[in-house]
Amino acid sequence: xxxxxxxxxxxxxxxxxxxxxxxxxxxxxxxxxxxxxxxxxxxxxxxxxxxxxxxxxxxxxxxxxxxxxxxxxxxxxxxxxxxxxxxxxxxxxxxxxxxxxxxxxxxxxxxxxxxxxxxxxxxxxxxxxxxxxxxxxxxxxxx
Amino acid sequence: xxxxxxxxxxxxxxxxxxxxxxxxxxxxxxxxxxxxxxxxxxxxxxxxxxxxxxxxxxxxxxxxxxxxxxxxxxxxxxxxxxxxxxxxxxxxxxxxxxxxxxxxxxxxxx
Numbered sequence: 023x024x025x026x027x028x029x030x031x032x033x034x035x036x037x038x039x040x041x042x043x044x045x046x047x048x049x050x051x052x053x054x055x056x057x058x059x060x061x062x063x064x065x066x067x068x069x070x071x072x073x074x075x076x077x078x079x080x081x082x083x084x085x086x087x088x089x090x091x092x093x094x095x096x097x098x099x100x101x102x103x104x105x106x107x108x109x110x111x112x113x114x115x116x117x118x119x120x121x122x123x124x125x126x127x128x129x130x131x132x133x134x135x136x137x138x139x140x141x142x143x144x145x146x147x148x149x150x151x152x153x154x155x156x157x158x159x160x161x162x163x164x165x
Numbered sequence: 166x167x168x169x170x171x172x173x174x175x176x177x178x179x180x181x182x183x184x185x186x187x188x189x190x191x192x193x194x195x196x197x198x199x200x201x202x203x204x205x206x207x208x209x210x211x212x213x214x215x216x217x218x219x220x221x222x223x224x225x226x227x228x229x230x231x232x233x234x235x236x237x238x239x240x241x242x243x244x245x246x247x248x249x250x251x252x253x254x255x256x257x258x259x260x261x262x263x264x265x266x267x268x269x270x271x272x273x274x275x
Contacts, residue, residue, distance in 0.1 A: 038188035045217070063217075063248045067255075070219050074187040121257045125231055133220035133256065140255045 031092040036077050036106070037084040044073055044091055048102055051093040055100040056163055065100065065161060068141040071134035072104055072157055080108025080155060099143070099162035107154040113147050168196045175275040176207030176238075178268065182214035185222030193222065197229035197240070206238025209271045213244035218252045227261055239263065243271040 032047055034040040045066045052065040073089055081087045090105040118139070119132045138145060144160035166183030177200045185193055200208050208229060212218075230240045241263040245253070253259050265271035 038186070041186050041188055042184070060247065060251060063251065064255075066217065067219065067252060070186055070217070074219065074221065078187065121260075125227065125234065125261055128227055128231075128261075130220070130224045133224065137220055137252075137255055 029092050029094045031090060033088050033090045034073075035085065036081050036087045036089055036108075038074070038077060040089065041070055041073060044089070045070055047091060048093060051095065051102070052100055052161075055095045057100070057161075061161070061163070064141045065102070068138045068159060068161070069102060069104070071137050072159070075111075075134050076104065076106045076108055076155070080106050080111060082108075096160070098164065099160060101158065101160045103159075104157045105154060110149040111147060111155050111157075113145075166192065168192060170196065170200070173207075173209075173272050173275075175205070176209050176272060177203075177205055178209045178211055178272065180211040180214070184217040185215055185225070186217060186219045187221045190219075190221040190225045194225045194228070197225065198232075201229070201232050201236070206233045206236035207275045208233060208238075208240040209265075209268065210240060210242050211244050211268065212242055212246065212249050215246075215249060218249055220256065223252070223256050223258060227258065230261055239275075241265055241271050241274060243268055 034044050048069045049062050049066050052062040076089055077084055087107045092103040094101040113135060116132045116135050118136045142159040143162050143165050146158040148156045166189040169180045171178040179196050181193055197208060233240050243265045245264050
């Protein structure tokens with residue numbers, strides 16, 4: 023007998039107005055997974071950063087594509103998958119920002135990805151010409 | 166998102182209610198810039214009702230801090246809730262900004 027894993031999926035327009043419904047979609051998933059308020063907020067933040075990057079950098083602006091968001095409640099956490107049809111994203115090309123510099127020398131590039139890396143326990147990026155970019159993020163309850 | 170401003174002698178208090186994300190951060194940036202363009206170099210950012218702060222919002226704060234400091238002023242934070250502390254800690258940017266426990270203390274720091 024096959025056991026079907028429940029993986030709710032929603033597609034959102036690639037615009038900044040979507041950040042709120044996307045945030046609410048993953049927040050209720052994080053709550054289902056058993057995260058406390060702090061954990062739920064962290065999940066909201068990581069997903070917001072990823073989606074903002076998709077819109078701004080992947081699509082180069084609003085209303086140029088959509089974001090497909092899927093979640094899976096795990097026994098010990100949550101897995102969130104974001105898919106977009108924007109330009110291929112190479113996270114290795116983006117270093118963490120350096121905050122140990124003078125205020126005047128601060129540069130914003132990479133801050134969103136840095137936060138995602140701080141929050142999520144596992145992150146996988148993939149690109150292929152058919153599916154576009156796929157970002158899988160996992161956060162464990164114990165982290 | 167709502168923004169309100171209260172003027173003091175040496176600073177303006179900017180209070181934001183709602184989310185500060187890629188959608189709304191430009192409005193907050195505009196509010197900060199208006200304070201500086203008015204000739205004041207002191208900003209107190211009341212975060213009591215800020216529900217969410219993303220990296221876009223953090224950069225707006227830091228850019229405003231840069232502008233204030235150029236004019237020998239500063240931007241300070243007040244009423245920073247747990248989620249905001251978490252965000253600022255994760256980003257590692259707290260050393261760029263004073264955090265005060267209440268508005269009287271924050272305004273008095275100018």
